[in-house]
Amino acid sequence: xRTVIAFMLGLLLAGGGAQAADAVRVGSKLDSxxxxxxxxxxxxxxANGIPTENRIQLGPTKIVRSALLAGEIxxxxxxxxxxxxxxxxxxxxxxxxxxAGYEKVRQLDREKNNVxxxxxxxxxxxxxxxVRKDVASPNGLASMxxxxxxxxxxxxxxxxxSAEFVESPAALPSFQGTYGFTLKPEQIxxxxxxxxAATIRAAxxxxxxxxxxxxxxxxxxxxxxxxVVMADTKGAQMVYEPAPTVRxxxxxxxxxxxxxxxxxxxxxxxxxxxxxxxxxxxxGQDVKQVATAYLKSKGFLK
Amino acid sequence: xxxxxxxxALAVAAVAAAAALPFLGFAPNRLLSGRPIPLSAALxxxxxxxxxxxxxxxxxxxxxxxxxxxxxxxxxxxxLASGLLVLAGHHAAQLASSASPAARTxxxxxxxxxxxxxxxxxxxxxxxxxLAPAPRIAVGAGAALLLAAPLxxxxxxxxxxxxxxxxxxxxxxxxxxRHGVIVAAALVPTLVVGVPLGVLAQRRRAVGRVVFPVLNIxxxxxxIALFGLLLAPLSALAGAWPGLGISGVGLWxxxxxxxxxxxxxxxxxxxxxxxxxPAPVRQAARGMGMTPAQVFLRVDVPLALPVFLSGLxxxxxxxxxxxxxxALIGAGGLGAIMFQGLFANALDLVLLGAVPVILLAVxxxxxxxxxxxxxxxSPA
Numbered sequence: 001x002r003t004v005i006a007f008m009l010g011l012l013l014a015g016g017g018a019q020a021a022d023a024v025r026v027g028s029k030l031d032s033x034x035x036x037x038x039x040x041x042x043x044x045x046x047a048n049g050i051p052t053e054n055r056i057q058l059g060p061t062k063i064v065r066s067a068l069l070a071g072e073i074x075x076x077x078x079x080x081x082x083x084x085x086x087x088x089x090x091x092x093x094x095x096x097x098x099x100a101g102y103e104k105v106r107q108l109d110r111e112k113n114n115v116x117x118x119x120x121x122x123x124x125x126x127x128x129x130x131v132r133k134d135v136a137s138p139n140g141l142a143s144m145x146x147x148x149x150x151x152x153x154x155x156x157x158x159x160x161x162s163a164e165f166v167e168s169p170a171a172l173p174s175f176q177g178t179y180g181f182t183l184k185p186e187q188i189x190x191x192x193x194x195x196x197a198a199t200i201r202a203a204x205x206x207x208x209x210x211x212x213x214x215x216x217x218x219x220x221x222x223x224x225x226x227x228v229v230m231a232d233t234k235g236a237q238m239v240y241e242p243a244p245t246v247r248x249x250x251x252x253x254x255x256x257x258x259x260x261x262x263x264x265x266x267x268x269x270x271x272x273x274x275x276x277x278x279x280x281x282x283x284g285q286d287v288k289q290v291a292t293a294y295l296k297s298k299g300f301l302k
Numbered sequence: 303x304x305x306x307x308x309x310x311a312l313a314v315a316a317v318a319a320a321a322a323l324p325f326l327g328f329a330p331n332r333l334l335s336g337r338p339i340p341l342s343a344a345l346x347x348x349x350x351x352x353x354x355x356x357x358x359x360x361x362x363x364x365x366x367x368x369x370x371x372x373x374x375x376x377x378x379x380x381x382l383a384s385g386l387l388v389l390a391g392h393h394a395a396q397l398a399s400s401a402s403p404a405a406r407t408x409x410x411x412x413x414x415x416x417x418x419x420x421x422x423x424x425x426x427x428x429x430x431x432x433l434a435p436a437p438r439i440a441v442g443a444g445a446a447l448l449l450a451a452p453l454x455x456x457x458x459x460x461x462x463x464x465x466x467x468x469x470x471x472x473x474x475x476x477x478x479x480r481h482g483v484i485v486a487a488a489l490v491p492t493l494v495v496g497v498p499l500g501v502l503a504q505r506r507r508a509v510g511r512v513v514f515p516v517l518n519i520x521x522x523x524x525x526i527a528l529f530g531l532l533l534a535p536l537s538a539l540a541g542a543w544p545g546l547g548i549s550g551v552g553l554w555x556x557x558x559x560x561x562x563x564x565x566x567x568x569x570x571x572x573x574x575x576x577x578x579x580p581a582p583v584r585q586a587a588r589g590m591g592m593t594p595a596q597v598f599l600r601v602d603v604p605l606a607l608p609v610f611l612s613g614l615x616x617x618x619x620x621x622x623x624x625x626x627x628x629a630l631i632g633a634g635g636l637g638a639i640m641f642q643g644l645f646a647n648a649l650d651l652v653l654l655g656a657v658p659v660i661l662l663a664v665x666x667x668x669x670x671x672x673x674x675x676x677x678x679x680s681p682a
Binding site: 033035054059065066197198200227281282285286287 | 465533648
């Protein structure tokens with residue numbers, strides 16, 4: 001039995017040790033925007049002569065974040081607002097301000113985990129409410145204030161959303177509290193799984209009379225499928241800006257990473273990200289081609 | 303007069319699906335649902351002739367069963383299954399020529415029912431032929447080749463699932479290999495622990511009374527929960543001894559969880575195989591002067607082998623399927639492609655991950671069934 005255990009340990013050790021020694025392991029979450037940003041990181045590092053290992057679309061947030069903290073991967077794009085949940089301080093109003101939220105998570109992660117947050121892209125990928133254009137235009141809906149007035153005045157909104165969006169105090173309840181409106185239960189269609197691709201599709205196709213959808217601010221499908229995002233003028237939502245998060249030890253070894261990535265992320269505003277995301281999620285283009293084409297058009301790649 | 307009820311039922315299902323269900327779906331882009339296209343709209347000559355072998359399958363249920371009819375049925379069914387693929391691919395190409403590059407053509411429910419009916423008809427025919435192992439391999443390989451031909455010839459390139467493949471061409475092969483590695487890596491500890499445990503459980507009843515209930519309980523834990531449960535202790539272990547190369551995500555928890563699931567069928571079939579060795583045979587071997595070790599190696603092992611192999615078959619088929627869920631803890635493999643599809647609401651991307659998993663399971667199943675047949679005994 002002892003030899004058996006020794007054999008198994010040996011086997012697993014051999015498996016764990018079989019990694020390229022020096023390469024920077026680039027990860028990302030499973031969704032297509034994370035895949036796009038991860039691919040851009042990968043391509044920029046390679047263009048700067050840094051050896052890389054592709055771990056793009058590794059798993060959901062919990063897995064990718066634990067992988068970074070465990071040293072399984074070295075860099076991946078994360079959203080500033082998620083700091084609220086990493087450090088269990090989601091009631092802190094700091095997350096509703098882009099600059100302050102970034103500073104907070106940058107400091108905490110550097111002190112507690114030795115993880116560096118590079119400068120985020122000026123694109124807020126937070127929860128938002130989008131309405132079909134053929135409903136928004138005649139009713140003059142452009143902001144959440146318009147939407148609240150319309151709903152309170154008997155406007156026939158019906159929203160498709162995930163269970164999390166409907167129940168999480170930070171999501172729909174925060175919108176309702178901030179803008180003073182209430183959606184009745186029959187005005188809410190909860191979609192199982194509830195990713196925004198499904199909710200946008202429901203609104204675009206009018207499934208079960210749905211004309212409004214839960215979306216993320218940089219979803220590519222929003223304009224492609226003729227929806228209008230209601231502007232969150234009073235800041236009811238936390239700010240989620242994507243930024244590269246990298247282990248400090250790796251950044252010290254390859255200081256070029258910072259200069260290679262920050263101009264790229266600075267160029268990615270919400271409109272740009274929406275356009276790029278639409279090419280992937282709606283038109284079905286290859287993530288790598290979309291990333292390369294963009295980086296070349298901006299002169300980041302030759 | 304219906305002579306073959308299985309074929310008759312399949313023919314009825316196929317005709318109903320062809321008439322009532324959409325053969326293809328045509329969507330303006332990857333996100334929106336498709337407009338249904340019935341089989342009749344795709345049947346323009348000359349490619350429409352691809353469904354002609356179906357005529358034989360409509361007649362075959364009424365013919366007197368025999369080897370000739372069975373052989374013709376296998377041939378017609380495989381040709382139809384391949385022809386349906388060609389027809390779908392060709393119609394997709396036709397639709398693509400006059401649409402935007404973002405437009406997508408996907409298989410409809412009608413296609414799946416027809417394809418499944420054709421493949422089941424082929425399996426029914428092969429069963430009726432009652433072939434020896436060697437000709438069975440030949441027929442299986444021929445059928446696989448005919449089905450793969452339209453794919454290899456690029457006939458299907460305009461279908462949505464292959465557009466998804468084209469976007470992931472350079473990671474797809476890695477994902478398949480990775481999937482195999484996860485299963486293989488779990489198989490080694492499973493055999494190293496499971497076989498001795500099975501022998502022990504059969505010899506000492508007290509061991510069996512503890513081992514089987516425990517393994518049964520493990521089997522009832524949902525796979526996602528087991529992967530999640532392993533995350534915390536493994537991460538703690540990794541934190542305590544960083545030098546070991548352990549981590550809470552990736553290959554480690556996947557291999558451990560798959561091993562835990564795989565132990566039950568292996569241990570049970572090793573014990574059952576040894577139970578099935580008749581006591582008089584053992585006594586005769588002892589009487590011939592064999593030592594206990596010789597009795598085990600030359601009597602018990604050969605006689606228990608077929609039962610053990612069918613346990614191995616169940617284990618491997620189960621592991622191929624479960625390994626897909628391991629993508630959620632970062633182990634990669636074909637499951638990663640499936641989950642990307644689920645996240646993007648892209649059903650064809652889900653299929654791109656799921657279809658190879660099914661083919662892998664079918665291949666493993668066929669190979670081990672063949673091994674059992676070659677041993678000249680039927681599994682218990």
